[in-house]
Amino acid sequence: MSRTIHLSPPDVGPLEESYLVAALRSGWVAPVGPELDAFERETAARTGTRGAVAVSSGTAALHLALLAVGVRPGDVVVVPTLTFVATANAVRYTGARPVLVDCDPLTGNLDVALVEKLLTRLSDRGERVGAVVPVDLFGSCADYSTLVPLCERFDVPIVEDAAEALGATHAGRPAGSFGRIGVLSFNGNKIITTSGGGMLLSDEPELLARCRYLATQARQPVPHYEHTEVGYNYRLSNLLAAIGLAQLRRLDGMVARRRHLRERYEKLFAPVPGVQVLGAEDRAANCWLTTVVVDSARTGWEPGRLGEYLAARDIETRPVFKPMHLQPAYSDAEALLTGAAEKLFTTGLTLPSGSALTEADTTLVLAAIEGFIAAPGQHATHPD
Structure with a gap:
């Protein structure tokens, strides 16, 4: 019986097995642990950002990122039309409205000239733009040299969907490090995998703290369970982080x-x-x-x-x-x-x-x- 050659199957082996077994034997099976801390720390270092928060999926990371930069119901969020549905879905999770923009035909990435035209149009209409979400399509960074100053001029935060782009760079700067916050995916078909998982990256500790808080059911720091707002069960487990740590080495x-x-x-x-x-x-x-x-x-x-x-x-x-x-x-x-x-x-x-x-x-x-x-x-x- 022939074996199917898949598009982008998980690339795992003895190193991942050894890291996972070590995490199991350490007793850190619960959601947090030393492997999770190390995975966040090393991914941040790899992407040149000040910190990271590991979560259960790239979609969860997008959702939290949008909330962290202040996207709220009724806002407009600019999203490429050429992307996986998760990018647009995360916008709707927040109650905001995705407005779609076409791509550069040579790269498939966001057409920055169209973004400028759209931001001008939305500004003239008096609409609040909560964020622009460029997608680094198929592992190639968007044109951040042009997009970043454009969004700064309109005072609109960038949430970088670098789900597919870990290890890529633009103008010598790593994918995931552009804008106020970036997002990675560790789905089974991505560059590295944790089986399922994602990561938030930022130079702003307060944004990451907000994401970490929301990702753990927005639990207040008191001895009993206290919740003053709705949170989410989005954290990555220590065991899956162990796999990611091994993948990062490779x-x-x-x-x-x-x-x-x-x-x-x-x-x-x-x-x-x-x-x-x-x-x-x-x-x-x-x-x-x-x-x-x-x-x-x-x-x-x-x-x-x-x-x-x-x-x-x-x-x-x-x-x-x-x-x-x-x-x-x-x-x-x-x-x-x-x-x-x-x-x-x-x-x-x-x-x-x-x-x-x-x-x-x-x-x-x-x-x-x-x-x-x-x-x-x-x-x-x-x-x-």
Whole structure:
């Protein structure tokens, strides 16, 4: 029976096992413990921030981050339309209203020129903008050199959704360190994993203290259970933090493998007219997922056809995120669009990118793609 080659499977092994067993044997099985403290401390150091708070998911981190910067019901929060739904969902958890912005067609990240246009429009309407939430798509940082001063000019905080970008940098600065607060995800398919989990990062201790408080059911510091406001059960467990601590030790090697894999894809597709690797110019990306963009008028085949071909050989692929404005749950959201996100959705295909891929896996994937490219007539998409 053949084994499926997945898009980005967890990359865990003996080191993670040893850290987890050590945490179990130490007796620190409850939600807090030394591994949790160390994981927060080392992640903050890695991202160049003053502190961190580990929580149960990246979505929980986004929710807390928005609350911490003061987003309240009725506010507007600027969100990319090209993102995973969690980014927009977290806005609605707060009672705020997401307003969607299209992307830069060359990177998939937030189109900063559109953000400026939108902030001007919202300001003219007298609406309160609670935050701008850029997403570092597929592990490539947004254009913070332009976005940060823009948001400062409008006095709007940035909540950086760096869920996919740990290990990436922009202008020499680590992902997760931009704006007032940043968010990481440690879901099973991310650069590093804690099975499930997330992290808040900030240079502002008071923001992190607020997040930590809300993440522990907003319990008051008294001997009995006392709660003056609604909180959440969002903290990461010490056992899961132990896995994350081991993963953090291996981060550089895992990013290097993903970058090497992207380089091999770039070399493979370089002679193919009509195919480009999304964001290939960004050599500071962590290459969490590698996406190819296909101009079917030039190739004679659509990305979905390649995906079907690879699926028949037990190789997983995935389209680019379906834009939020096309999602039924967000079809009524206000949006400033150019068509760039929709085009990437229809022309993009994400390929196996995980650091856990063996050389045999990689060879198989590349050979399968070569086989598809070599016989375009068998897979061509012909007009009716």
